[in-house]
Amino acid sequence: EKPLYILAIESSCDDTAAAVLENAKVLSNVVAQQAIHEEYGGVVPELASRAHQQNIVPVIDVALKKANIDRSQLSAIAFTQGPGLMGSLLVGSSFAKSIALALNIPLIAVNHMQAHILAHFIDEEGFEKPTFPFLGMTISGGHTQIVKVNDYFDMEVIGETTDDAVGEAFDKSAKILGLPYPGGPLIDKYAQLGNPKAFQFTKPKVPGLNFSFSGLKTQILYFVQKKVAENPDFVKENLNDICASIQHTIINILMDKLKLAVKETGITQIAIGGGVSANSGIRNTLTEAQKKYGWTCFIPKFEYTTDNAAMIGIVGYHKYRKQLFNDASVVSKARIAL
Numbered sequence: 001e002k003p004l005y006i007l008a009i010e011s012s013c014d015d016t017a018a019a020v021l022e023n024a025k026v027l028s029n030v031v032a033q034q035a036i037h038e039e040y041g042g043v044v045p046e047l048a049s050r051a052h053q054q055n056i057v058p059v060i061d062v063a064l065k066k067a068n069i070d071r072s073q074l075s076a077i078a079f080t081q082g083p084g085l086m087g088s089l090l091v092g093s094s095f096a097k098s099i100a101l102a103l104n105i106p107l108i109a110v111n112h113m114q115a116h117i118l119a120h121f122i123d124e125e126g127f128e129k130p131t132f133p134f135l136g137m138t139i140s141g142g143h144t145q146i147v148k149v150n151d152y153f154d155m156e157v158i159g160e161t162t163d164d165a166v167g168e169a170f171d172k173s174a175k176i177l178g179l180p181y182p183g184g185p186l187i188d189k190y191a192q193l194g195n196p197k198a199f200q201f202t203k204p205k206v207p208g209l210n211f212s213f214s215g216l217k218t219q220i221l222y223f224v225q226k227k228v229a230e231n232p233d234f235v236k237e238n239l240n241d242i243c244a245s246i247q248h249t250i251i252n253i254l255m256d257k258l259k260l261a262v263k264e265t266g267i268t269q270i271a272i273g274g275g276v277s278a279n280s281g282i283r284n285t286l287t288e289a290q291k292k293y294g295w296t297c298f299i300p301k302f303e304y305t306t307d308n309a310a311m312i313g314i315v316g317y318h319k320y321r322k323q324l325f326n327d328a329s330v331v332s333k334a335r336i337a338l
């Protein structure tokens with residue numbers, strides 16, 4: 001059987017990404033990060049779409065070169081249809097449509113949230129793939145979802161955030177502590193040196209499998225303000241302990257819901273994705289949960305957890321096999337169901 005070569009484009013938020021896959025194997029996976037947003041403490045949509053326009057041609061060129069694939073060899077173009085920032089999505093979709101038309105090959109629209117989950121099906125040495133059904137937990141700066149995955153394209157959101165995403169909880173807490181954006185990785189770094197039980201934060205009471213993180217942020221703000229009023233150097237003197245305590249609380253919130261999801265579904269395979277799955281505390285806790293609760297946990301290679309185009313490509317590959325193609329009238333969507 002002739003191999004399929006898929007060029008995938010991801011531009012839903014601030015990273016411009018392109019990848020080339022040969023079937024389920026990644027030949028290249030290129031990301032241009034936009035440093036500009038650090039200055040603003042968050043993603044500025046207008047600047048993001050402008051940078052995508054500048055980045056997209058070189059990023060695709062590099063992805064094809066690294067894969068050692070010529071445009072004429074491509075079987076299909078996959079791109080992120082949504083969810084995401086409209087201006088950012090439009091850059092990727094317009095480009096994908098143009099290439100598909102020019103090369104006269106199929107166009108495949110991909111749901112970014114499905115892609116975070118199906119990233120686990122990329123062929124990668126040393127990484128096992130989950131079997132259906134399994135639970136997917138996507139935790140990033142934009143999303144917090146628990147998904148029951150019955151098949152490649154049969155997924156059901158069984159829990160999600162009602163306000164902030166878990167990555168926002170990390171980033172906003174970090175901001176309160178005076179740390180630069182994005183603060184999630186820094187909280188992780190300092191937390192490794194601190195006592196997770198030094199300070200107590202209460203977990204929100206949210207029914208069922210849904211999450212809420214905005215209350216935690218407010219709680220941390222009031223806590224820090226009160227302590228700083230007593231001692232202006234409080235944050236500096238206790239940074240490791242504060243970070244460890246915040247991270248501990250966030251992990252407990254995630255684990256409570258995961259345990260409930262396992263109980264309700266009877267499924268014990270857990271596959272995580274999204275930028276926050278890089279967190280060392282979450283990784284350790286899930287590794288322990290395998291022994292403690294008998295779960296099987298899947299944590300993908302780091303470059304496939306944060307926003308990337310390889311995950312768009314693997315969805316493209318599986319959609320191609322089912323001949324799930326789109327015509328050029330397909331529209332980008334800021335919000336889109338699984």
Ligand code: KG4
Pocket residue numbers: 013139140141142143166167168170171182183184185186188274275276277278279280305306307
């Ligand atoms: O998936 P991602 O790159 O972009 C989207 O939001 O879609 O995720 C970025 C988020 C940010 O909120 C960042 O602070 C968080 O992932 N993050 C972490 C860690 N690494 C990245 N949060 C906690 N611990 C980390 N090690």
Ligand code: ZN
Pocket residue numbers: 112116140142274306307
């Ligand atoms: Zn994402």
